[in-house]
Amino acid sequence: MPASGAINNWRPALTQPERARQQTSQAIGLLRQASAPDLHHLGWAVLWLALAAGMEVLGPLLGKRLIDEHLLPRHLDWSRMAFLLGGVLLTGWIASWVRYLQLVRLSGVAMRSVQRLRERVYGHVLRLPMVFFDRAITGQLVSRVTNDTEAVKGLYIQVLFVILDSTIVLVGTVSAMAWLDWRLMTIVVALLPFVLLIVWAYQRLSAPAVTRARQLRSDINAQIAESIGGMTVLQANNAEERFGKRFAATNAEHYTQRLAEIRANAWLLRPALDMLNIILLASVIFMFGQRDMSAAEVGVLYAFINYIARVIEPLIQITMQFSQLQQSVVATSRVATLLAEQSAPEHRAGSAAHTRHAANDDGAPAIEIEALDFEYIEGQRVLHQLSLDIPQGSFFGIVGHTGSGKSTLLSLLLRYYPAPHGSIRMNGMLLDEIDNEQFRADVGLVPQDPFLLAASAHENIDMGRGLPQREIEAAARAAHCHDFIMAMEDGYQTMLGEGGSRLSSGQKQLIAIARALAGKPRILLLDEATSRIDSHTEQIVQEAMNELRGKVTIIAIAHRLSTIREADRIIVLNHGRIVEQGAHEELMQIDNGLYQRLYLLQQLAA
Numbered sequence: 101m102p103a104s105g106a107i108n109n110w111r112p113a114l115t116q117p118e119r120a121r122q123q124t125s126q127a128i129g130l131l132r133q134a135s136a137p138d139l140h141h142l143g144w145a146v147l148w149l150a151l152a153a154g155m156e157v158l159g160p161l162l163g164k165r166l167i168d169e170h171l172l173p174r175h176l177d178w179s180r181m182a183f184l185l186g187g188v189l190l191t192g193w194i195a196s197w198v199r200y201l202q203l204v205r206l207s208g209v210a211m212r213s214v215q216r217l218r219e220r221v222y223g224h225v226l227r228l229p230m231v232f233f234d235r236a237i238t239g240q241l242v243s244r245v246t247n248d249t250e251a252v253k254g255l256y257i258q259v260l261f262v263i264l265d266s267t268i269v270l271v272g273t274v275s276a277m278a279w280l281d282w283r284l285m286t287i288v289v290a291l292l293p294f295v296l297l298i299v300w301a302y303q304r305l306s307a308p309a310v311t312r313a314r315q316l317r318s319d320i321n322a323q324i325a326e327s328i329g330g331m332t333v334l335q336a337n338n339a340e341e342r343f344g345k346r347f348a349a350t351n352a353e354h355y356t357q358r359l360a361e362i363r364a365n366a367w368l369l370r371p372a373l374d375m376l377n378i379i380l381l382a383s384v385i386f387m388f389g390q391r392d393m394s395a396a397e398v399g400v401l402y403a404f405i406n407y408i409a410r411v412i413e414p415l416i417q418i419t420m421q422f423s424q425l426q427q428s429v430v431a432t433s434r435v436a437t438l439l440a441e442q443s444a445p446e447h448r449a450g451s452a453a454h455t456r457h458a459a460n461d462d463g464a465p466a467i468e469i470e471a472l473d474f475e476y477i478e479g480q481r482v483l484h485q486l487s488l489d490i491p492q493g494s495f496f497g498i499v500g501h502t503g504s505g506k507s508t509l510l511s512l513l514l515r516y517y518p519a520p521h522g523s524i525r526m527n528g529m530l531l532d533e534i535d536n537e538q539f540r541a542d543v544g545l546v547p548q549d550p551f552l553l554a555a556s557a558h559e560n561i562d563m564g565r566g567l568p569q570r571e572i573e574a575a576a577r578a579a580h581c582h583d584f585i586m587a588m589e590d591g592y593q594t595m596l597g598e599g600g601s602r603l604s605s606g607q608k609q610l611i612a613i614a615r616a617l618a619g620k621p622r623i624l625l626l627d628e629a630t631s632r633i634d635s636h637t638e639q640i641v642q643e644a645m646n647e648l649r650g651k652v653t654i655i656a657i658a659h660r661l662s663t664i665r666e667a668d669r670i671i672v673l674n675h676g677r678i679v680e681q682g683a684h685e686e687l688m689q690i691d692n693g694l695y696q697r698l699y700l701l702q703q704l705a706a
C-alpha cells in the first residue's frame with residue numbers, strides 16, 4: 101500500500117471540450133470567490149458602465165435634433181439650441197466621467213481580488229504536504245502565485261468588462277440606428293460581419309508570432325534566473341561570452357516575433373478596418389443620396405456617421421478579447437487546481453498540555469518507533485519494520501550508506517509525510533495527535549542545507565518568532581556563533597546576503613543550529629549538519645551538542661562518524677533496516693560489522 105494517496109493520484113484523462121468546460125467552471129468559481137467581498141462594487145461598476153454606454157448613444161440623437169429641428173430649417177430658437185448643444189456636450193462629458201468612475205471601481209475590485217487570491221494561494225502552498233513538493237517545479241509554483249493570479253485581474257478588466265461594455269454599446273447603438281432609420285441600419289449591420297472576418301484573419305496571421313514571443317519571453321526570464329543562480333560556475337568556466345551570445349540570440353528572435361506581430365497589425369488590421377469604415381460611410385452616404393433630400397434627414401446622416409465608429413470599435417474589442425479570455429481562463433483554472441491540492445492534515449489543537457504532561461510525569465521516551473514501514477512509491481519499501489526507543493535527553497546518532505533511509509526516517513519524525521504503517525510516538529503521544537503549534541515548538545531541525553534568508557543575523561535566528569535580543573544571543577552563544585556575529589560590522593543587524601552568501605559554510609551551519617536552539621526545542625534533529633564544515637567547526641558543533649546533553653534529546657544523522665562518536669547510542673541503517681545499534685565502542689567490537697567498516701574506511705581516508 102502506498103504511504104500516501106497523494107503520490108499516486110491518478111485521474112482519467114479529459115477530452116478537450118471536457119477540459120475547456122472544467123477550466124471555465126473552475127475560473128468562474130475562483131472569480132466569484134475572489135470578488136465575493138466586493139460584490140456591491142461590481143454592481144456599481146456595471147451600473148456606471150450602462151450609464152456611460154447610454155450617454156454615448158444619446159449624444160448623437162441630441163445632435164440629430166439640433167440639426168433637423170433648428171439648424172437646417174433655420175429655426176433659431178437659441179435657448180432650445182443651447183439646451184440641445186449643451187446636451188451633446190454634457191452627455192459626452194458625463195460618459196467619460198462615468199467611465200472613469202467605473203474604471204476606478206473595477207480596478208479596485210480586480211486588484212483586491214488579486215491581492216486576496218495571491219495571499220490565499222501563498223498561504224495554501226505553505227501548508228501543502230511534502231509529497232507535493234517532491235513533484236513540484238519551483239518556477240511553475242512561483243508563476244502560479246505571481247502571474248497566474250494576475251490573470252484574474254485580466255479576466256475582469258481586459259476581458260469581461262470590455263466584452264460587457266462593448267456589447268452594451270453595440271446593442272444600444274444598433275437599436276438607436278434602427279429607431280432612426282431601419283434601412284440604413286440594415287446596410288451597416290450587413291457589413292459588420294466583415295469586421296469579424298478581418299479580426300479573425302489578423303489573429304490567424306499574428307497568432308504564431310504572439311505565441312512564439314510569449315515563449316521567448318519566458319526563455320529570457322529563465323536564462324537570466326539560471327545565469328544569476330549559477331554565476332560562480334558560469335564565471336569559473338569562462339562562459340560569460342557564450343551565455344551572452346545565447347541571450348542575444350533569444351532576445352533577437354523575440355524582437356523579430358514582436359515585429360511580425362506589429363507588422364500584421366499595421367499592414368492588415370488597421371488598414372482593412374479603416375477601409376471598411378470608409379465603405380460603410382460611403383454606403384450610408386450613397387443610400388442617403390438616393391433619397392429626396394429633406395431637411396429632416398440630414399440629422400439622421402449626422403447620427404449615423406457618429407454611430408458607425410461606435411459600432412466598429414466594440415466589435416473589434418469583443419473579437420480581440422476572445423484569445424485573451426482563453427488565456428485568462430486557463431491561467432485562473434491553474435490557480436484553482438493548485439488550490440484544490442490537499443493541504444497537510446491539520447493536527448488538532450488543545451492537546452499541548454497533555455503532551456507536556458506525558459513527558460514530565462509518565463517518563464515516556466522522547467521517541468518511540470514501533471514496526472515502522474514506509475514507501476514513497478507503491479511496492480518500493482524504503483523502511484522495514486523499524487522499532488526504536490529514544491529516551492528523553494539522550495543523544496542518538498543515525499548512520500548508514502547513502503540511500504539507507506536516514507533522511508526518510510527524519511522526514512517521518514518531522515511529520516513531512518502522512519502517518520505510515522507502524523507507529524511513532526513523541527513524548528508518549530502518537531505524532532498525529534500532537535497539535536501543530538506544539539509539535540513545531542517541541543521539535544527543532546538543523547537541515548543539511550542551512551537555508552539562510554537574505555536578512556540580518558538576528559532575523560535569521562529569530563525566524564519571525566519575535567524573540568528578545570537576549571534569547572537570540574543565548575541561542576547564538578549555545579551554537580558558538582555569537583563571536584563571529586559580533587565581529588561583523590553591524591553585529592546581529594548585519595545583513596547576511598542572499599542564502600547567507602557572505603558567510604562560510606560552517607558559519608551558516610552554526611547560524612542554523614542557533615536558529616533551531618532559539619525555539620527551545622525538546623528534541624533536536626540534525627540532518628548531516630557537519631557534512632560541509634571543516635574539522636575545527638565540527639569540533640565547535642560537537643561542543644555545542646555536548647553542552648545540550650541531558651537537556652535536549654538529540655538525534656543526529658551523520659556521514660562523518662566523528663560527529664556522533666560521543667553519542668549515547670548509534671543506530672546503523674542498511675537498506676531501511678536497523679542492522680546494528682549501540683555506543684561507539686560497542687559497535688567497534690562487532691567484527692566486520694557495518695559500523696566498524698564505515699569507521700575504519702573514514703579513518704583511512706582521513
Ligand SMILES: Nc1ncnc2c1ncn2[C@@H]1O[C@H](COP(=O)(O)OP(=O)(O)OP(=O)(O)O)[C@@H](O)[C@H]1O
Pocket residue numbers: 234476477482500501502503504505506507508509
Ligand atoms: N521523495 C522521494 N520520493 C521517492 N523516493 C525517495 C524520495 N526520497 C528518498 N527516496 C528514496 O528512498 C531511499 C532512502 O533515501 P534517503 O534519502 O532516506 O536515504 P539517506 O540514507 O538519507 O541517503 P543520503 O545519505 O544519501 O542522504 C532511496 O532509495 C531514495 O531513492
